[in-house]
Amino acid sequence: MSQSPDSRRSFLAFSALAGAGALAGGCRSAQPSAASVSDAAPRDEFPELPDLKPTVAPIAPEERVARRARLARILAERSLDAYLCEGGPTMSYLTGVAWGRSERTFALLVLADGSHFWICPAFEAEKANLSVAKQGGPGGEIVTWDEHEYAFVPLAAALRARGVERVAVDPQARAFVLDGLRAELGAERVVLGREPLVALRGVKDAHELQLLRVASEGTQLAIAAVAQRVRLGMTGGDVSRLMARAHAALGMTSPWCLALVGPAAAYPHGDNEAIALGSGDFLLVDTGASLHGYASDTTRTWCVEGTPSQARQAAWLAVLDAQRRAFEAIRPGVECREIDRVARTALENAGYGSGYSKFTHRLGHGIGMEGHEDPYFDGGSRVQLLPGMTLSNEPGVYVYGEFGVRIEDIVACTAEGATHFGAWQRDWKSPA
Numbered sequence: 001m002s003q004s005p006d007s008r009r010s011f012l013a014f015s016a017l018a019g020a021g022a023l024a025g026g027c028r029s030a031q032p033s034a035a036s037v038s039d040a041a042p043r044d045e046f047p048e049l050p051d052l053k054p055t056v057a058p059i060a061p062e063e064r065v066a067r068r069a070r071l072a073r074i075l076a077e078r079s080l081d082a083y084l085c086e087g088g089p090t091m092s093y094l095t096g097v098a099w100g101r102s103e104r105t106f107a108l109l110v111l112a113d114g115s116h117f118w119i120c121p122a123f124e125a126e127k128a129n130l131s132v133a134k135q136g137g138p139g140g141e142i143v144t145w146d147e148h149e150y151a152f153v154p155l156a157a158a159l160r161a162r163g164v165e166r167v168a169v170d171p172q173a174r175a176f177v178l179d180g181l182r183a184e185l186g187a188e189r190v191v192l193g194r195e196p197l198v199a200l201r202g203v204k205d206a207h208e209l210q211l212l213r214v215a216s217e218g219t220q221l222a223i224a225a226v227a228q229r230v231r232l233g234m235t236g237g238d239v240s241r242l243m244a245r246a247h248a249a250l251g252m253t254s255p256w257c258l259a260l261v262g263p264a265a266a267y268p269h270g271d272n273e274a275i276a277l278g279s280g281d282f283l284l285v286d287t288g289a290s291l292h293g294y295a296s297d298t299t300r301t302w303c304v305e306g307t308p309s310q311a312r313q314a315a316w317l318a319v320l321d322a323q324r325r326a327f328e329a330i331r332p333g334v335e336c337r338e339i340d341r342v343a344r345t346a347l348e349n350a351g352y353g354s355g356y357s358k359f360t361h362r363l364g365h366g367i368g369m370e371g372h373e374d375p376y377f378d379g380g381s382r383v384q385l386l387p388g389m390t391l392s393n394e395p396g397v398y399v400y401g402e403f404g405v406r407i408e409d410i411v412a413c414t415a416e417g418a419t420h421f422g423a424w425q426r427d428w429k430s431p432a
Contacts (some may be wrong), residue, residue, distance in 0.1 A: 156184035168193030216421035252289035265404030279306030299408030299429035
């Protein structure tokens with residue numbers, strides 16, 4: 001398999017953990033119980049894990065200036081005059097500003113001429129000025145609306161005054177915002193902004209790729225460290241609590257984990273049964289966290305102790321093969337649905353049925369500031385891959401009542417093909 005130099009050159013020293021036995025097969029070692037370690041500070045509990053925050057810089061204000069300028073060009077290329085987004089990931093991507101949502105409309109408008117303004121309840125205007133400045137936001141005019149008039153008459157007037165004819169609305173904006181703006185400007189002049197959003201956020205720049213790489217490598221370090229501490233009798237909940245603390249030790253935020261034991265993993269998002277890990281069981285750990293606002297998402301399936309059945313081993317090998325075949329198919333210009341098809345065909349040829357019979361979900365999802373974002377590796381996506389697009393590659397095989405296997409890595413389309421972040425899982429004996 002051909003890989004770019006970046007895919008072979010890990011940003012983090014995985015060998016440091018390997019030397020401590022974390023990445024060796026048979027990941028158990030004598031460790032305190034989950035209950036006894038839960039009172040320790042994460043850095044004390046996981047002393048082998050580095051603090052990742054200083055290793056890569058967060059996004060700077062000048063980068064957000066460039067993002068707004070790029071959005072302006074994207075709008076002009078599509079004969080759009082403005083883009084509206086409420087508080088959420090797109091607003092943060094463009095400005096660094098976080099603003100909670102309520103029934104009162106607060107939004108950012110970016111125009112095709114490169115300017116921007118805010119729409120805000122009048123009584124919140126001073127707070128907005130202070131909050132934007134405190135968060136390092138770009139300032140700009142605040143158009144206000146009073147409680148008796150709602151946002152859309154003043155907003156439409158402000159847009160008309162700036163010569164705006166067509167507005168794209170962020171796909172995550174709520175329906176009443178889209179509906180209210182259409183009522184004032186006309187339905188034909190207000191469109192859903194999925195296409196400009198994919199063009200804006202779907203392609204990552206070099207700094208974003210670095211953040212995503214380090215975040216993914218960090219999560220792999222966290223999984224390896226937790227694997228040392230997993231032992232028979234633990235439940236998925238025990239493993240999830242350890243994963244949260246390992247991510248905290250790395251300086252990562254908003255950790256999450258789906259840890260599934262044996263037959264619970266036959267449900268890709270798990271079930272509510274707390275199954276204790278036994279000899280020969282597969283443990284599926286799907287986990288991630290954020291680093292400077294950029295997400296990781298990695299899944300490993302391995303046997304902690306004992307030998308899994310031949311059926312489980314065969315499924316694991318088939319999933320690994322499907323993942324690698326999908327990776328090799330990634331290149332610029334290929335539609336996302338084709339990558340899903342490659343993985344699905346590999347599993348069908350391995351005897352796991354056609355369609356969604358055993359591989360029950362799409363191959364993957366975009367990742368950036370959000371764990372799941374456009375574009376997607378699904379059978380219906382006509383999005384053509386571009387260099388800088390980052391997605392998860394996570395085929396699986398699920399047999400109800402018996403087991404589930406999923407292996408997931410983050411991949412990035414490059415000019416030559418693809419790279420991936422971190423290290424591939426090698427076999428079912430270890431998460432490494």
